[in-house]
Amino acid sequence: MPCWKEVNKSLILKNNLWCKSTLDTKTVYDQNATKWLRTAPSSLSDFTARPLVFDACGEQLERRSVLDLGCGEGYCARELKRRGAGAYLGVDLSDEMIQIAQQQEQQDQYGIEYVSCDVTNFKPEGQFDLCIAVFLFNYLSVEDMHQVMATAYDAITPGGHFIFSVPHPFFPFVRQEEAPPFYFSSSGKNYFADVNQQFEGKIWKKGGEALHVQCVHKTFDDYFRGLRQAGFNTMPELQELTVTTELAQTDPEFFSPLINQPLHLLFKVSR
Numbered sequence: 001m002p003c004w005k006e007v008n009k010s011l012i013l014k015n016n017l018w019c020k021s022t023l024d025t026k027t028v029y030d031q032n033a034t035k036w037l038r039t040a041p042s043s044l045s046d047f048t049a050r051p052l053v054f055d056a057c058g059e060q061l062e063r064r065s066v067l068d069l070g071c072g073e074g075y076c077a078r079e080l081k082r083r084g085a086g087a088y089l090g091v092d093l094s095d096e097m098i099q100i101a102q103q104q105e106q107q108d109q110y111g112i113e114y115v116s117c118d119v120t121n122f123k124p125e126g127q128f129d130l131c132i133a134v135f136l137f138n139y140l141s142v143e144d145m146h147q148v149m150a151t152a153y154d155a156i157t158p159g160g161h162f163i164f165s166v167p168h169p170f171f172p173f174v175r176q177e178e179a180p181p182f183y184f185s186s187s188g189k190n191y192f193a194d195v196n197q198q199f200e201g202k203i204w205k206k207g208g209e210a211l212h213v214q215c216v217h218k219t220f221d222d223y224f225r226g227l228r229q230a231g232f233n234t235m236p237e238l239q240e241l242t243v244t245t246e247l248a249q250t251d252p253e254f255f256s257p258l259i260n261q262p263l264h265l266l267f268k269v270s271r
């Protein structure tokens, strides 16, 4: 399995542009890894997206094996283990996020394996019952995302599932206000013309701290075409996630700016 540093060296020579944008993402996560560590829901998407990802994976995972692409500091890994997941491999570009995940694993002893690696150059050994990618694809170009979707297809056992969440492609255009609890800057950007452009943004934690996030813009077509080209030929289940009035009532000050806004997409597709 190539590690990030080996892969990076050859890619610098091959493609400076690719390397620059990827290094930026790595730097963002390396520098903010401690801010991301959480043992209970705290950032907006811990309420608006991740619980729905977990539900899509199933209440009882019954020892199903999981490949977690862009696993970060392991928030999703720990929850899926608590829900009964079996063998678990988490992969992330950021050495710091992986180090924090491993430190947490030493305390918890859930049996999660973490590897620091770029998913665009990653070929797992063996297959998994489930592959997840929670807010990974907003860091990849359309072309890299399509390649990773093909990797996910190969990595899943027949009958297994690929589940991923991404920012809703309309969100940066619908919410132009750069304010809490979530935004992506899209001033002067166009839905079709600015595919593969990186939008900078922030997502807030309930305590008031903001996390730096990025979104390489894609259209609906980019997601569906990528899945088809990767080999997925069943109809994906698609959920468009928002802040419901019920969720807003639990903390009106935090959630109400986003009631009924198109925040995220959740895809579930079987191989």
Ligand SMILES: C[S@@+](CC[C@H](N)C(=O)[O-])C[C@H]1O[C@@H](n2cnc3c(N)ncnc32)[C@H](O)[C@@H]1O
Binding pocket: 022, 025, 026, 029, 069, 070, 071, 072, 073, 074, 075, 076, 091, 092, 093, 094, 097, 117, 118, 119, 120, 133, 134, 135, 136, 139, 140
């Ligand atoms: C928003 S965080 C989500 C982390 C985790 N999935 C979660 O839901 O808590 C995005 C993660 O994707 C990782 N990432 C971005 N580009 C990547 C790449 N090319 N290969 C592997 N991981 C990547 C980042 O390092 C970061 O940890």
